[in-house]
Amino acid sequence: MKVAQELRGGNVIMISNEPWVVVKAEFNKSGRNSAVMKTKLRSLLKGTLTESVFKADEKFEDIVLEKKAVTYSYFGDPNYVFMDEEYNQHDVDAETLGDSVNFLDEGMACEMTFYNGRGISVELPTTVIREIEYTEPAARGDTSGKVTKTARLVGGFEIKVPAFCEIGEKIEIDTRTGEYKNRAK
Amino acid sequence: MFPRPTAHLFCKVVDNFGDAGIAWILATGLAQDYGFEVTLFIDDVVTLQKLAPDYTETENVRVTDLGPRDSETPNLVIEVLAGTAPEDYIEYTAQHHKKPVWMIYEYLSAEDWVQDFHLKPSPHPRLDLPRTFFYPGFTAKTGGLLYRNQQKTRLNDLENTKIPSPPLKIGLFSYETPLVTRLLDVFAANPVPTQLNIPDGQITLAVAAFLGIAPPRNTEPVTHKSLQVRFTPFVPRNEFDAYLISNDINFIRGEESLTSAIMAAKPLIWHIYPQDEAVHMNKLAAFCQVYTDGLSENMAQAFITLNQAWNGHGDIKTAWESYIYHLPDLTRHAQKFATRMQQHGSALKNLVDFYQKR
Numbered sequence: 001m002k003v004a005q006e007l008r009g010g011n012v013i014m015i016s017n018e019p020w021v022v023v024k025a026e027f028n029k030s031g032r033n034s035a036v037m038k039t040k041l042r043s044l045l046k047g048t049l050t051e052s053v054f055k056a057d058e059k060f061e062d063i064v065l066e067k068k069a070v071t072y073s074y075f076g077d078p079n080y081v082f083m084d085e086e087y088n089q090h091d092v093d094a095e096t097l098g099d100s101v102n103f104l105d106e107g108m109a110c111e112m113t114f115y116n117g118r119g120i121s122v123e124l125p126t127t128v129i130r131e132i133e134y135t136e137p138a139a140r141g142d143t144s145g146k147v148t149k150t151a152r153l154v155g156g157f158e159i160k161v162p163a164f165c166e167i168g169e170k171i172e173i174d175t176r177t178g179e180y181k182n183r184a185k
Numbered sequence: 186m187f188p189r190p191t192a193h194l195f196c197k198v199v200d201n202f203g204d205a206g207i208a209w210i211l212a213t214g215l216a217q218d219y220g221f222e223v224t225l226f227i228d229d230v231v232t233l234q235k236l237a238p239d240y241t242e243t244e245n246v247r248v249t250d251l252g253p254r255d256s257e258t259p260n261l262v263i264e265v266l267a268g269t270a271p272e273d274y275i276e277y278t279a280q281h282h283k284k285p286v287w288m289i290y291e292y293l294s295a296e297d298w299v300q301d302f303h304l305k306p307s308p309h310p311r312l313d314l315p316r317t318f319f320y321p322g323f324t325a326k327t328g329g330l331l332y333r334n335q336q337k338t339r340l341n342d343l344e345n346t347k348i349p350s351p352p353l354k355i356g357l358f359s360y361e362t363p364l365v366t367r368l369l370d371v372f373a374a375n376p377v378p379t380q381l382n383i384p385d386g387q388i389t390l391a392v393a394a395f396l397g398i399a400p401p402r403n404t405e406p407v408t409h410k411s412l413q414v415r416f417t418p419f420v421p422r423n424e425f426d427a428y429l430i431s432n433d434i435n436f437i438r439g440e441e442s443l444t445s446a447i448m449a450a451k452p453l454i455w456h457i458y459p460q461d462e463a464v465h466m467n468k469l470a471a472f473c474q475v476y477t478d479g480l481s482e483n484m485a486q487a488f489i490t491l492n493q494a495w496n497g498h499g500d501i502k503t504a505w506e507s508y509i510y511h512l513p514d515l516t517r518h519a520q521k522f523a524t525r526m527q528q529h530g531s532a533l534k535n536l537v538d539f540y541q542k543r
Contacts, residue, residue: 014311015308016313021309028302029464030291031266031462032199032458033290033464036302036318048346050306051306052305052306052308053302053318055289058310061311116205171400
């Protein structure tokens with residue numbers, strides 16, 4: 001069983017006896033230390049996309065599917081091409097990868113999940129390191145009260161970072177959530 | 186004559202009065218403004234009784250701490266904040282051929298993400314039971330603020346529009362905080378006479394200690410320098426709007442009081458519910474950004490700075506002085522903001538509109 005808070009891109013869950021792959025999962029803290037998840041889901045039977053919201057503690061039946069170790073090879077527009085250990089190529093579209101496209105590096109070791117012989121999701125290493133290309137400087141006497149600010153990473157992806165982060169800093173990002181983890185060591 | 190549509194509301198009282206307060210506004214609003222027959226299932230009737238002493242006499246609203254019977258399937262179900270329907274109720278309802286419109290009523294926030302979550306479906310993982318998230322909020326892309334029709338009409342009361350004159354009447358309703366004594370020091374040192382109205386609650390003992398008196402047993406005012414303090418009994422829900430309107434400035438706490446203070450159209454300072462990892466400060470910043478839209482930079486900063494200081498970030502004395510300097514403009518702005526919020530429709534109306542379209 002998985003709770004909604006644990007859902008990540010690539011997970012496959014059952015909803016009303018139908019299998020759905022999580023394309024994207026967005027976590028937000030609600031009131032009183034509770035949380036909610038917005039998920040973009042694709043039906044494995046029909047291929048349709050939908051967006052749904054769940055309380056973070058909602059329970060889902062987790063489906064175990066075949067998984068293989070793959071490496072990212074290249075972008076063959078419009079798909080991203082991965083290769084398994086037997087040198088078979090497997091294509092995955094951008095929609096399936098979701099925000100993971102922002103963290104792919106050539107040769108990156110990943111894990112691909114298959115349903116009916118088709119790659120339906122790719123799990124990246126949990127942490128990648130990226131450099132901050134631009135962010136507002138941390139102003140002394142900032143009275144806005146905010147503890148985070150927006151930063152654009154090399155490659156164009158934008159995330160929230162602590163107010164103390166500066167341009168040029170290398171930071172660790174959790175690829176499962178797309179969120180800042182730490183300054184890179 | 187058509188039968189009244191029925192609604193079941195589920196409320197869990199986690200702490201304080203906010204859960205019960207919001208559930209009560211939903212229940213009475215649905216019953217008295219929109220013609221529903223409402224049953225409110227609440228696990229703490231004692232808290233509701235303090236908030237609404239007349240709850241047993243409220244027409245078309247039944248309150249119980251017992252679970253629903255199997256035979257009952259309403260037209261509308263609302264799980265309010267932390268409240269959830271019992272598992273056997275969910276199972277039974279999912280099997281019924283005519284399922285209710287099932288709403289999950291969430292916490293109020295001014296953060297942008299709320300707009301993307303509002304009215305999104307939330308299918309039950311195992312059962313054939315469609316559910317929908319409903320987010321109250323401050324924009325047209327959310328459900329709007331939760332208020333009753335009578336709170337809206339008070340905005341037309343001309344008495345509300347007067348700019349404050351001495352003595353300055355301030356309502357102080359907050360969570361327990363060590364900052365209350367600092368605030369009282371600031372009020373007492375203010376050359377403008379201040380009348381502080383404190384309903385019985387979490388800060389009563391701290392204020393009494395500051396004044397050097399025993400916990401108040403009556404409502405005789407106590408004077409300290411330029412500050413006069415009036416301790417009042419706990420203010421039930423049906424008297425709370427009048428309490429807010431009677432003050433020139435309102436310090437309020439939590440979500441339900443914030444909404445009521447906005448609709449009272451008086452300047453306010455919000456003690457937000459503290460959360461882990463200081464997440465509440467982002468929520469406070471988002472609210473301040475929405476509220477100060479349309480104000481000059483100096484006035485906006487005065488509002489933001491005092492709200493931050495009251496929530497533990499900044500100096501209360503300098504923040505208060507700046508806020509008071511801009512009080513006439515903040516008073517006019519409070520009117521405008523309340524009027525602007527009305528344009529989105531109330532959360533009650535928007536929820537009922539959604540129900541009627543399903």
